Amino acid sequence: MSERYQQYFSANRDHHLNELKELLAIPSISALSEHKGDMQRASQWIADSLKKAGMDNVQIMPTKGHPVVYGEWLKAEGKPTVLIYGHYDVQPVDPMELWDSPPFEAVIRDEKIYARGSSDDKGQVLMHIKALEAILHNEGTLPLNFKFCIEGEEEIASPHLAEFVEEHKDLLAANVLVISDTPMLEKGRPAICTGLRGLCGLQIDVKGAKSDLHSGLYGGAVQNPIHALVHILDTMRNPDGQITVEGFYDKVVPVSESEREEYRALGIDEERIRQELGVPAFFGEKGYSLLERTWIRPTLEINGIYGGFQGEGIKTVLPAEAHAKVTCRLVPDQNPDEILELIRKHVEKHTPPGVTVSVSFFDRGRPFSTPIDHPAIQAAGRAYEKVYGVPVAYNRMGGSIPVVETMGRILDTPVVLMGFALPSENFHAPNEHFHLENFDKGLLTLCEYWFELERSLS
Incomplete structure (x- = not known):
């Protein structure tokens, strides 16, 4: 399967990157009222992309703030349903003088695409759309049923999403919720996030x-x-x-010694990180490592x-x-x-x-955590390992994505956090960028995942 899809994505790479540049050119800054029109443009762009990919019942659904884009493909009779969440809004770009190129004019340098929203989260949202488009093109069908919920307020803490999800629980009902809005461990080392503070x-x-x-x-x-x-x-x-x-x-809740041992086995170089940050020493609770202080405390x-x-x-x-x-x-x-x-x-x-x-x-x-041994998470790990050729890391994140816990709780569904960004990609900062290596491999990983997940849940 991989070789056929590699050829497909290679042949369509320039087209996909041009589409990404179009999306990145829309200054969909949810925090600034003067960009309300741009939020509408971005939601329409996502809706049009879902339709072109083959999704049905595509809707731009109003909230008390910016709209949610919904789409679905429900023709895999008797198969489980996956809900894919993402967001089309981006952070403000200040300070402008620190950008090496205009934040809404995407440029590619050294196999990285630079623009606001490139890694957080437009690049990853588009990857999900293009992966399903590729499967439909090559197979004529999808291995599972799919729904999309792409919102426009994540960067302002999703103030209206909980109400939206409560009102549309039946529409959004799924067996698994998949989100790509978290980083890998480091270059070449994919990670599945199993907990957020x-x-x-x-x-x-x-x-x-x-x-x-x-x-x-x-x-x-x-x-x-x-x-x-x-x-x-x-x-x-x-x-x-x-x-x-x-x-x-x-x-x-105390973390088990076995989980702490898994973190130690990741081999994170604390001294290298200290030097990169430019601090004379780390500080924190005694008895805990850098990862533990930032992930589980x-x-x-x-x-x-x-x-x-x-x-x-x-x-x-x-x-x-x-x-x-x-x-x-x-x-x-x-x-x-x-x-x-x-x-x-x-x-x-x-x-x-x-x-x-x-x-x-x-x-x-609220904080979020999910068991590592869930079949949907293990399937994601196998998909990463097939494409990247290395064992996947199961980690936690020190940051907070409140929508993860909110949607998982309201919809009563397991959440799989499989991101393709890197921690060094300057999301929320000037010169945000996305490594195209992970754009390419991420598309293949997602395609692998949907077939792995179908086998795991059948």
């Missing part, structure tokens, strides 16, 4: 006097909101990196802190207020709402006299 965020606002005060007249007699904020934040973590918020770790991080005079030189004031933004990455079975409430109580308990403090809650998403 959850997320919750908050802002702490500390207020003192009704206005800034002269530090000579009132310094030492009036509480300084910045000092108060620093004190509050400092009580949240000890020098060993452990989080000291009461109850924070209570529901953390929860965090509490200060993402921003501000207040008082920010200009050149010195201004001798006691600021009237100070602010901090804090996020936590969560692991099974931590509940983001419960964690936020624990932090709010901690802030109240440790607020010094002389200031008032308020806490506002922001983004939240």
Whole structure:
């Protein structure tokens, strides 16, 4: 099967890359209202591509935000159904001056395609469409039934997708949910992600006097909101990196020693990573490796802190207020709402006299994990190994994709995270790119996977 499909994809490579360039030229930035028209254009482009590939019942379905594109092929009677999820929206491109080429004019350099959305997630979405198109062209049919759910709000935390999925559970019902929006371990080393950390965020606002005060007249007699904020934040973590918020770790599910051994066997070069990051040393909970700290342990991080005079030189004031933004990455079975409430109580308990403090809650998403031994995941591993010629790695990710847990829970279906991007491809940053080696091999892997999955689930 592989040789025939290799010939097909080789013959159609330029055509497929030109189509990808068309899609990448649409500045579908979901976070910016001025791009609402571009979001419509991108959704229409995806819908047209699904139709050309042979999908039926293709719809651009409205939500309270940007639309969802749906399509299906349900002619494999008696066979299981796969739901493929992806997103057509992209991150903003700032700072523009750091791009080596215009972010929405895709260029190929050194067998990498550079443009916003090339790896996250337009390139991977198009691969799914083209893989099924290839199978239909070569076989006249598909080994399984397929549905597509391609949304336009992933980069703004999918605020309307849960409601959409709840309303359309029957339409989206499937035996397996497959998502390609995660990275491989490194070049030449494919990985299937079996766990994602959850997320919750908050802002702490500390207020003192009704206005800034002269530090000579009132310094030492009036509480300084910045000092108060620093004190509050400092009580949240000890020098060993452990989080000291009461109850924070209570529901953390311990990871088995066998899984930790699998991570050690990956042979990650921590010293190389340290040098690449330019840090003098790593920091974190004692007793855990770099991978464990970023994959299986929860965090509490200060993402921003501000207040008082920010200009050149010195201004001798006691600021009237100070602010901090804090996020936590969560692991099974931590509940983001419960964690936020624990932090709010901690802030109240440790607020010094002389200031008032308020806490506002922001983004939240539940952690996700899935068993490695599920037949759908093992089939994905075999497909990777056939094409890449190396054993697949089963890993977790430190990042958060709330939609994964949301869709898996609402639809009550196993989730397979098989991505083809590389961690070094600058997604969310200037000069985002996608290695065409993985575009080529990814198409073959997906074709292999659908036949492997049909055999595994039959």
